[in-house]
Amino acid sequence: MASTTALFTGLSGLATNARRLDVIGNNIANVNTTGYKSNRMLVQPTFSRNFSLGTSPTASTGGTNPAQVGLGAKIGATQRNMLNGSVSATGVVTDVALEGDGFFIVETANEKFFTRTGAFQLNEINDLVSPDGSRVQGYAVDAQFNIIEGNLTPLNIPVGTLTLAEATRNVIMSGNLNASGTVPTTGSTHETRALFTDMALTTPPDPAAYDLTVVGQNLYIDDGAGGNFLAIEGGNDAVITMSGIEKGGKDLGTKTFGFTDAATAATLGLDDFGTTIDDYLAFLNDVLGLTSAPIPPSNHNLAGAATFDIATGILHVTGNEGTVQDLNIETADLVVTYGGPTTAINQPFVFTKTGQADGESVRTSMVVYDTLGSPLTVDVSMVLQETIPGQGTLWQFLAESTDNDATPRIVGMGVVEMDANGQYVSATNQAFSLTRTNGAVSPLTVQMDFNSGAQAMTSLTDTVSTLASVFGDGSPIGTLASFAIGEDGTINGSFTNGLTRDIGQIALAQFANPEGLIDNGNGLYSVGPNSGAAIITKAFEFGTGRMIGGALELSNVDLSQEFINMILASTGYSAAGRVITTTNDLIDQLLLLGR
Numbered sequence: 001m002a003s004t005t006a007l008f009t010g011l012s013g014l015a016t017n018a019r020r021l022d023v024i025g026n027n028i029a030n031v032n033t034t035g036y037k038s039n040r041m042l043v044q045p046t047f048s049r050n051f052s053l054g055t056s057p058t059a060s061t062g063g064t065n066p067a068q069v070g071l072g073a074k075i076g077a078t079q080r081n082m083l084n085g086s087v088s089a090t091g092v093v094t095d096v097a098l099e100g101d102g103f104f105i106v107e108t109a110n111e112k113f114f115t116r117t118g119a120f121q122l123n124e125i126n127d128l129v130s131p132d133g134s135r136v137q138g139y140a141v142d143a144q145f146n147i148i149e150g151n152l153t154p155l156n157i158p159v160g161t162l163t164l165a166e167a168t169r170n171v172i173m174s175g176n177l178n179a180s181g182t183v184p185t186t187g188s189t190h191e192t193r194a195l196f197t198d199m200a201l202t203t204p205p206d207p208a209a210y211d212l213t214v215v216g217q218n219l220y221i222d223d224g225a226g227g228n229f230l231a232i233e234g235g236n237d238a239v240i241t242m243s244g245i246e247k248g249g250k251d252l253g254t255k256t257f258g259f260t261d262a263a264t265a266a267t268l269g270l271d272d273f274g275t276t277i278d279d280y281l282a283f284l285n286d287v288l289g290l291t292s293a294p295i296p297p298s299n300h301n302l303a304g305a306a307t308f309d310i311a312t313g314i315l316h317v318t319g320n321e322g323t324v325q326d327l328n329i330e331t332a333d334l335v336v337t338y339g340g341p342t343t344a345i346n347q348p349f350v351f352t353k354t355g356q357a358d359g360e361s362v363r364t365s366m367v368v369y370d371t372l373g374s375p376l377t378v379d380v381s382m383v384l385q386e387t388i389p390g391q392g393t394l395w396q397f398l399a400e401s402t403d404n405d406a407t408p409r410i411v412g413m414g415v416v417e418m419d420a421n422g423q424y425v426s427a428t429n430q431a432f433s434l435t436r437t438n439g440a441v442s443p444l445t446v447q448m449d450f451n452s453g454a455q456a457m458t459s460l461t462d463t464v465s466t467l468a469s470v471f472g473d474g475s476p477i478g479t480l481a482s483f484a485i486g487e488d489g490t491i492n493g494s495f496t497n498g499l500t501r502d503i504g505q506i507a508l509a510q511f512a513n514p515e516g517l518i519d520n521g522n523g524l525y526s527v528g529p530n531s532g533a534a535i536i537t538k539a540f541e542f543g544t545g546r547m548i549g550g551a552l553e554l555s556n557v558d559l560s561q562e563f564i565n566m567i568l569a570s571t572g573y574s575a576a577g578r579v580i581t582t583t584n585d586l587i588d589q590l591l592l593l594g595r
Contacts, residue, residue, distance in 0.1 A: 005049075005071065006583040012072030013576025016043050019075055020569040027557045028566075035098075035116035035523055036555035037080050040565075044076030080515045085556035087548055094120045094128065096485055097553040100545010102508035103525070105536070106134035107154065114509050114534065117523035118552055128155040132522045138489065138506040139538075145501040147490070152536065155504045157491060159480050162503070164495050165373025167440075168474025170447050171366060173380065174455040175467040179393050179422055181384050184321035184359020187304050190329045193350045194222040194313035195277075201228050204313030207277035212238065212259040221350060222313075231348035237264055237339030240280070240348065242287060244333040248324040248363060250379065252409070253402040255287040264339065272407045277315075281306045288327065289400045289409035290320060296428065298394050298415055300385040315349065320398070322361030322383035328353070360384040362465035369474035370440035376403040378411065378432065380448070382467055385415070392419040393459050399432035399448075406435040416450055418459035424451045475499050485549035488539045508544040509534040 023041045030036040048068035057063035087097045096118035098104070103114035106129075113134065120136055123129050128136040135154035139147050197205045201222055211217055215235030220228045232238050243254040257280060258265050258273040265273035272283045284290070290304035304320035319327040329351045336348045363381040370376065378401045386394040399412035412432025417425040427450050436442035450457045455470055478497025485491055489506035511517065516531030527534060539547050 009072040010576045010579035016073045017569045017573035024562050024566045027562050031557045033555050034119050035553045038557045039078050039080050041078050042076040043073050046071045046074050082514050083556055085554040087551050088554050089551045091550050095552050097548040097551040102544030105137040105509050106130050108134040113524040115523050126156050126158045138504055147505050162480040163477050165477045166475045167371040168368035168446050170473050171469050172449045172452045172471040174470045177459040178462045178465040179459045180461040181360020187319035187321045188327045188357040189355035190317040190351050190353050192315040196220045196313055199228050207308040211275045213275045229345050239337050241335050246328040257283045277308050286408040295415050319357050322359045324361040324363040324381050326357035362467045364467045366469035370436050370444045372440040373477040404434045405437040422458045422460040424456050487546040489547050510542045510544050
């Protein structure tokens with residue numbers, strides 16, 4: 001007879017196939033959703049009504065199987081297909097696709113979620129965010145741009161605001177030093193008119209003891225015609241300003257020296273100060289870059305020095321050897337001013353040039369940078385010192401800078417040895433150091449390399465010597481202009497000064513059972529009871545896979561499979577409806593029997 005049980009069995013078929021159509025419809029609706037993972041629904045039979053559980057075989061019978069009638073179907077589970085979708089290039093620098101089992105980590109309202117949707121963007125404060133405004137999590141960098149792993153933080157990419165400068169640490173010098181050049185014999189020579197302590201022009205000053213900060217202890221200059229002028233009026237805070245002096249045609253800048261005390265010198269902002277002519281001579285040696293110090297291993301020197309002849313009262317300035325070290329000093333290049341009233345002349349030293357520098361030499365200028373990005377000009381000169389028959393040549397180098405914040409112009413010197421084949425052998429004191437008082441790291445020390453592979457210095461016969469700085473690291477200030485995301489999630493920033501630095505790294509999460517994650521909508525997942533805890537890591541580790549910048553992962557929905565599933569679900573639904581209709585007809589027939 002007709003059974004109402006069949007009605008409920010058919011109803012369960014309607015319900016399960018309707019839910020299956022819901023799942024299929026959701027998949028099809030998300031066929032173009034970035035990073036979407038398709039679902040499928042599994043149907044299970046419900047419990048059965050037992051008429052007999054069966055019997056075991058005996059000696060006289062073969063046994064019977066259970067007699068059971070199923071009571072319909074139910075939703076067994078939904079399974080998420082976590083296979084990767086295809087990758088589509090977008091060209092958008094903030095888009096990131098994942099190839100592997102990893103998940104991006106985002107945070108909203110202090111709660112972390114996980115997503116495969118890599119359509120990120122920058123907000124108004126340059127935070128990297130997902131389309132719904134969740135902040136992308138990753139690893140930041142320290143002050144030296146080293147990635148700090150293990151500490152998740154929202155990623156910020158400060159395009160247009162982050163600035164960077166880098167100090168110069170290494171330069172490569174290259175060129176050819178003319179091995180057939182002339183070994184120098186002298187530097188340029190200058191001398192002043194005689195200086196005296198009395199108007200009678202009879203007593204030259206003691207350069208080590210005559211104190212020009214004492215009132216009445218003055219310097220007079222011979223006018224060359226039997227007369228005299230008051231050159232320096234003692235005890236009146238005389239300040240000598242040096243400007244316009246040239247060395248090998250290069251202006252040495254402006255420097256100041258005062259015959260005064262430390263307090264006045266600091267108030268006036270002087271470069272140096274002292275009380276005697278010897279103090280002033282030391283100042284001249286520093287600011288003119290004069291040296292006669294022997295440099296090992298050859299112990300050659302450039303014979304440069306400022307000296308005073310106590311017998312004649314004449315101040316002599318002998319420049320360093322080498323034509324590029326030739327000095328040009330004129331009377332007007334040294335001017336005296338005072339802190340109080342005076343009648344002294346304003347050009348206290350009348351210089352005459354008495355000799356030119358000679359000897360094979362070459363000079364080049366280069367720019368280096370301190371830690372604040374300040375550009376500093378350094379001149380490097382090479383001067384032939386010795387030609388050794390059958391062994392090669394010796395060259396002395398000087399590194400000089402007007403931008404040194406200490407008084408000495410010379411910031412480094414050493415000797416370069418070349419062999420009989422004109423090839424580099426060795427060098428001493430290959431570094432130079434500049435004092436910085438602008439807040440940068442001081443001193444700035446730069447290493448020079450004279451033997452860098454194919455760019456190594458040589459010393460072969462030529463018409464002239466050549467010298468150049470062919471490489472130098474360091475950079476002035478630059479602003480973050482653009483960035484790119486690498487396969488390991490590292491965000492590499494490019495600055496306007498040509499430098500590149502890592503400015504962060506996108507972190508990833510991995511789960512033992514990613515199908516166990518809970519879908520929270522908007523492409524976001526959270527940890528579920530059966531997903532396992534999130535393993536926070538980075539690309540290429542624990543199966544997370546790699547990242548592809550400028551691309552997006554597409555939906556993994558297979559439309560052809562979904563259409564087939566839709567036909568099957570529709571057929572199942574119709575068939576279940578036929579069961580209900582047939583059962584209803586049988587019930588009607590049963591009721592007719594009772595009329």
